[in-house]
Amino acid sequence: MDQGVIYFPSKPSIIASGVVGGPLEKKSVFAADFDLLLDDERAEEKSNEKGHKQMALQACQIALEKxxxxxxxxxxxxxxxxxxxxxxxxxxxxxxxxxxxxxxxACATSISGAIVAALLTELGASKYALAGAASQHNSIERQFRYPVEYGGQKPGTAQWTVTAAGYALIAKGQMNSPVIEAATVGKSIDLQQTDPFHMGAAMAPAACDTITRHLKGRGQSLSDYDLIITGDLAKVGLPILQECLIKEGMAQQDVMKIRDAGAEFYGDDQTFLAGASGAGCSASVFFSTILKGLNEKKYERVLAVATGALLSPLTVQQNESIPCTAHAIEISMK
Amino acid sequence: MDQGVIYFPSKPSIIASGVVGGPLEKKSVFAADFDLLLDDERAEEKSNEKGHKQMALQACQIALEKxxxxxxxxxxxxxxxxxxxxxxxxxxxxxxxxxxxxxxxACATSISGAIVAALLTELGASKYALAGAASQHNSIERQFRYPVEYGGQKPGTAQWTVTAAGYALIAKGQMNSPVIEAATVGKSIDLQQTDPFHMGAAMAPAACDTITRHLKGRGQSLSDYDLIITGDLAKVGLPILQECLIKEGMAQQDVMKIRDAGAEFYGDDQTFLAGASGAGCSASVFFSTILKGLNEKKYERVLAVATGALLSPLTVQQNESIPCTAHAIEISMK
Structure with missing residues (x-):
């Protein structure tokens, strides 16, 4: 068994999910698959943080209703x-x-939660477990970068924190629903990158490590998957991941098929710079469009790899490096 | 099965632990059981946060060496x-x-980590897992309350964040070492308390809920335990927990035997106000003195309940309430 790879013989199922996006997320290429798009960034609450929580609550409630x-x-x-x-x-x-x-x-949290949910389900300790994550643009930007009102300019490598929440409802393995077959837990990988406006480059090596360990542990190759999708490497980070996997000896034609939720999220709209990020990015895309593709048998086997940059405002001020991680789950549909 | 109660039939073992304290923690009544007491709060590093990390690393390394x-x-x-x-x-x-x-x-993190480690061990996904938590006085105080240099006065209900790290090494069940038989995962309980200098009172209801659920789920009473110890309710919170459990119908003589790591940590020294807190408080006491008591068969069955106040500096500024939690593991030694 390769380090950090977990098998779930009973194949816990993702029986439902709930995904909510903010008003700007109506522009997302994935928006049609979201369950709810808010007209108000704060979900009619009086603070960004309360709106953030409200959006996550709505996503959970939608999953339960379904x-x-x-x-x-x-x-x-x-x-x-x-x-x-x-x-x-x-x-x-x-x-x-x-x-x-x-x-x-960080932005890989939804998948770490899904892994713990699958562990609890596998053991029989959980009949139903909710797992997911959320992010809200204003509350995150003012904390990690600048207050939104300040209008600080950003370089083209920067990413746009999405306002979205995605939660999955995980239960014991059952027919006609996507199942979690295996998972790989990310290491914290620190290649001494320090630029908080260049997260894709910082996260790509962590995604490369997790994908490589997962395939090795499972005795698989990239071509065993209908889809491998990463979280939020965005337009700058995805090519770095691809280069890294080619160096690991993987076939170029397979590597170039890897997709990234952050790179695609806002399409070609340059307002959003290198693309989307935030804990809600991978959570909302994986638990809407990707699950739908599995449920409709468009995909039979998907590797969903959420990536996260483990920085904090304080470490940025202290000129510390940015360790990154990536957690993966292998979802199949029969 | 009661909600949130987890059983571990294979009884994963805590085969070793490492506990490190800061210089002031030499005053702790538990200090003699710590593996290492630092002379420098920053562990000879240049920032509080780097020292914080270094201390946690030393605790992990000590556990592995043992x-x-x-x-x-x-x-x-x-x-x-x-x-x-x-x-x-x-x-x-x-x-x-x-x-x-x-x-x-928050301060209940060490036990949530031990629970996930036990899950991974139970399912055979982990041969050895490290689980624990740490806190460092200066880095936490300046973040949650005031910079230490400011010398802000605190009320008697306030607690002192310990500088300590405690990590346990968890492996498959084996003879002659304490085993994790069961656990109860905390809910987030919010009774609308808002005072960050009065954490014990905010956390006591969460501890009461977790203990009550654990005993009900296990079909046990308080008297089935040689020791029930909470994390950091301190001198103000412990009596509130006791009152709460008596209201739940538990026998007064049993309830009064419940101990609290935070209440005892610094003895009667009033410098430390109501007592100790911090993620390192329960982690260091549970993984030193309490484990030692189990290893020496002073205790045969212990319920270790780490408590945590899920506040943030921002929620305090926004006058939000303080949700609290408590996670418990039941450790036995034969």
Missing amino acids: ANIKERDVDFLMSGDLVNQMTPSNFLASTLGIPYFGLYS | ANIKERDVDFLMSGDLVNQMTPSNFLASTLGIPYFGLYS
């Missing part, structure tokens, strides 16, 4: 977000009243 | 801390190079 499950029937909630001390997730958990694991892997 | 295990043989690291975005844990993970779950449950 599966016709009540909140009280959910055994565990796995959630995280980019706000300091993850307060939107903490308030989400107190509203839902479900035993709660707070997880933090 | 078990004669190399870093490369460890399958997973579970870590978290109170610094924004948990950067000390992120850097710890990049130094160790081990697949890493970042977990955040």
